[in-house]
Amino acid sequence: MLGVGAYIPERIMSNAEIAETVDTSDEWIASRTGIRERRIAADHQGTSDLGLEAARRALADAGVDPAEVDAIIVATASPDYYFPSTASLIGSGLGASGAACSDVSAACTGFVYALAQAYGQVASGLAETVLVVGCEVFSRLLDWSDRSTCVLFGDGAGAVVVGSRGGARGMLGFELGSDGSGGDLLSVAAAGHRPAGQSPFVRMDGPQVYRFATTVSVESAERALAVAGLAVDDVDLFVPHQANQRIIDHAARRLGIPDAKVVSNVARYGNTSAASIPICLDEAFRAGRLGAGDIVLMTGFGGGLLWGSCVMEWTLPSTKEQG
Numbered sequence: 001m002l003g004v005g006a007y008i009p010e011r012i013m014s015n016a017e018i019a020e021t022v023d024t025s026d027e028w029i030a031s032r033t034g035i036r037e038r039r040i041a042a043d044h045q046g047t048s049d050l051g052l053e054a055a056r057r058a059l060a061d062a063g064v065d066p067a068e069v070d071a072i073i074v075a076t077a078s079p080d081y082y083f084p085s086t087a088s089l090i091g092s093g094l095g096a097s098g099a100a101c102s103d104v105s106a107a108c109t110g111f112v113y114a115l116a117q118a119y120g121q122v123a124s125g126l127a128e129t130v131l132v133v134g135c136e137v138f139s140r141l142l143d144w145s146d147r148s149t150c151v152l153f154g155d156g157a158g159a160v161v162v163g164s165r166g167g168a169r170g171m172l173g174f175e176l177g178s179d180g181s182g183g184d185l186l187s188v189a190a191a192g193h194r195p196a197g198q199s200p201f202v203r204m205d206g207p208q209v210y211r212f213a214t215t216v217s218v219e220s221a222e223r224a225l226a227v228a229g230l231a232v233d234d235v236d237l238f239v240p241h242q243a244n245q246r247i248i249d250h251a252a253r254r255l256g257i258p259d260a261k262v263v264s265n266v267a268r269y270g271n272t273s274a275a276s277i278p279i280c281l282d283e284a285f286r287a288g289r290l291g292a293g294d295i296v297l298m299t300g301f302g303g304g305l306l307w308g309s310c311v312m313e314w315t316l317p318s319t320k321e322q323g
Helices: 026-033 047-062 086-094 107-124 180-185 206-228 245-255 273-286
Strands: 003-007 011-014 037-040 071-075 100-104 129-137 155-163 171-178 237-240 295-302 306-313
Touching (some): 003 047, 003 273, 026 245, 037 155, 047 086, 047 129, 047 155, 047 273, 071 107, 086 100, 100 107, 107 155, 107 171, 107 295, 107 306, 129 273, 155 273, 180 206, 206 245, 206 295, 237 245, 237 273, 273 295
Parallel strands (some): 071 100, 071 129, 237 295
Antiparallel strands (some): 003 155, 129 155, 295 306
16 A cells, blocks of 8 residues: 545535435434435536545555556446546546556445455556545435435545555455345446336345345455454454444444444445545544554445455554654
8 A cells, every 4th residue: 555545525414404305313314324424526526526636645645646557446336427437537637648447336345346456456467556546426326305325325535556666565365255136235227227117326225235234244354354364353443334333333343343443434424335445544544543564454345235355454654653
């Protein structure tokens, strides 16, 4: 990991604001999800705009010129277009001429999937420097009259730069998987196959997805640690996907990870899908919670149904050490 950055839209939408249009309340939302507010992209901002700003910050943090980037991998479930890829738009905005650009469609697990691809490219020698971006404008995929989904999601972007320089151990283990038989439990219909009458908004079976998430988040994390040859006690920071505070608490409790080692910002941002983990990484780093040599466990889960975990050794010096 050479650099990290994030971008959060300015507009704050509180639970109270949502309660003005649907039958809900701040207490109802917060007690069931832990969410108090979320950020909403401005009308003129697309997913690539959010991702571009996060990418610029990550590259600046890494001290990497856009011309040095060999590949850009963007994880998003809310792209600006079916094509061109959001990665291509971000690459153009950066001036990263010639970089290989592609999108990963893996919903809330997208960042972990994209990070695994970046690792594979660097480890194989196919690339030396890869920019990984998780960015979403999920607010435009929501039916704002559907209380079961509109309270959950928000917009944002996070990015990391992965490279071969430095000689540190870096990525230590991945665990990825899917169960497509549950794909209809959390979905957004698209042009290729849209059942008659189905709207192009998020549809979710909340109880079933909750049961899936509470189980797979723990099992995937345990398998990733096993791949890395590490134990839970070796983990310095646990960065789970920010879907629901109860899921985060459940996973940490089952794994035996104390609250002090858990990153959570779901109260302020809601579920930002593929952007949630890199946003958490950036916030934890800026707050001095990460330093060189720390072991980080990341776990994502969501639509697909997909899951994925990564164990890595953080390679950037703590911001506290940097002054």
